[in-house]
Amino acid sequence: MNIKLLAIGKTDSKPLQTLMDEYMKRLSFYIKFDLEVIPDIKNAKNMSEAQQKQKEGELILSKIGPTDQLILLDDKGKEFTSMGFADELQKKMNSGIKTLVFVIGGPYGFSDDVYKNAKGKISLSRMTFSHQMIRLFIIEQIYRGFTILKNEPYHHE
Numbered sequence: 001m002n003i004k005l006l007a008i009g010k011t012d013s014k015p016l017q018t019l020m021d022e023y024m025k026r027l028s029f030y031i032k033f034d035l036e037v038i039p040d041i042k043n044a045k046n047m048s049e050a051q052q053k054q055k056e057g058e059l060i061l062s063k064i065g066p067t068d069q070l071i072l073l074d075d076k077g078k079e080f081t082s083m084g085f086a087d088e089l090q091k092k093m094n095s096g097i098k099t100l101v102f103v104i105g106g107p108y109g110f111s112d113d114v115y116k117n118a119k120g121k122i123s124l125s126r127m128t129f130s131h132q133m134i135r136l137f138i139i140e141q142i143y144r145g146f147t148i149l150k151n152e153p154y155h156h157e
């Protein structure tokens with residue numbers, strides 16, 4: 001299985017990008033992982049929230065292949081412990097999925113079409129984080145999940 005993280009808008013913070021690069025490097029020892037960034041929508045300032053979500057949704061769905069499994073990062077999604085998330089990653093690998101795609105929404109979240117095409121929604125907290133910061137948090141949790149599956153001394157219960 002490969003994992004892809006799809007996000008909207010370039011990371012504008014260098015320290016955040018440095019941390020993401022560090023965890024993506026660590027993660028690459030366990031699995032093929034790609035971050036794909038969809039460029040910010042042009043003229044978003046002249047769009048309503050709904051129009052921006054719709055446009056971002058079209059771009060997100062255009063990046064999803066027919067055999068990809070789409071999981072949304074959503075503060076109203078299912079919550080896991082890190083151990084539970086590691087189990088979930090193992091189940092996904094066992095189920096023969098070729099590419100598991102985690103998607104982070106734009107500043108206003110996802111369009112209805114994106115929700116309709118998703119296989120699941122996961123929440124990293126009931127609190128809302130910025131669409132930039134959540135990238136680092138999910139990358140670190142995926143990395144943590146693999147260290148749990150490999151019994152490596154990164155995660156401590």
Ligand SMILES: C[S@@+](CC[C@H](N)C(=O)[O-])C[C@H]1O[C@@H](n2cnc3c(N)ncnc32)[C@H](O)[C@@H]1O
Pocket residue numbers: 072073074075076103104105106107108109110122123124125126127128129130131134
């Ligand atoms: C600023 S938030 C959007 C908030 C928007 N009101 C909504 O309803 O989704 C931008 C994106 O960050 C991600 N995100 C933010 N907080 C999250 C959390 N606690 N768990 C999972 N994803 C989160 C989601 O993908 C969300 O679409």
